[in-house]
Amino acid sequence: MMAGMLNACLVALASPSDAAGMTYGVAPAEEARVILAQTRPNVPPAPNVEANIASLRQRLQITPAQEAQFSAVANVMRENARAGASAPQQPPANATAVDDLRLEIQYDEVELAGLKRLLPALEALYSTLSPAQKKTADAVFRQGPGG
Numbered sequence: 001m002m003a004g005m006l007n008a009c010l011v012a013l014a015s016p017s018d019a020a021g022m023t024y025g026v027a028p029a030e031e032a033r034v035i036l037a038q039t040r041p042n043v044p045p046a047p048n049v050e051a052n053i054a055s056l057r058q059r060l061q062i063t064p065a066q067e068a069q070f071s072a073v074a075n076v077m078r079e080n081a082r083a084g085a086s087a088p089q090q091p092p093a094n095a096t097a098v099d100d101l102r103l104e105i106q107y108d109e110v111e112l113a114g115l116k117r118l119l120p121a122l123e124a125l126y127s128t129l130s131p132a133q134k135k136t137a138d139a140v141f142r143q144g145p146g147g
Contacts, residue, residue, distance in 0.1 A: 049081035059140055060133050069125035076121045080114045 053074045062070045091103050129137060 049077055053077055056140065060129070060136055066125065066128045069121070069128050072121040073118070073125050076118045079117065083110070083114070 057070060057074075060070070091099060095103070126134065126137060
């Protein structure tokens with residue numbers, strides 16, 4: 001259940017129109033961008049990440065007492081978006097099956113790195129949520145953006 005929630009949070013980094021080409025809730029290009037942005041912290045986050053953060057804040061009805069924990073989640077989302085903005089969009093046209101597999105492994109590693117970054121922040125926020133907020137969070141993270 002938690003992995004699904006974390007995947008959905010990463011999905012939130014992409015616009016709803018990007019969701020159709022995703023595997024495991026995260027587009028491969030988005031995953032690869034996460035690793036590269038880790039080395040380029042000055043890259044601004046994707047424009048839609050702020051809208052996704054605002055939507056998440058509104059849907060969860062974050063209280064002032066929960067703001068610090070929510071800010072930590074939002075910062076990870078921004079970090080992952082910056083990473084996503086820095087990654088290559090697709091493999092070269094002449095990529096072989098071996099190249100494709102290597103790229104898929106890289107994407108999986110990026111996804112895992114993003115999930116690992118997000119987990120502690122989400123756990124801290126989730127522990128402060130009311131039962132009603134938890135129910136909303138469960139639904140939001142299962143659906144992803146636009147769901």
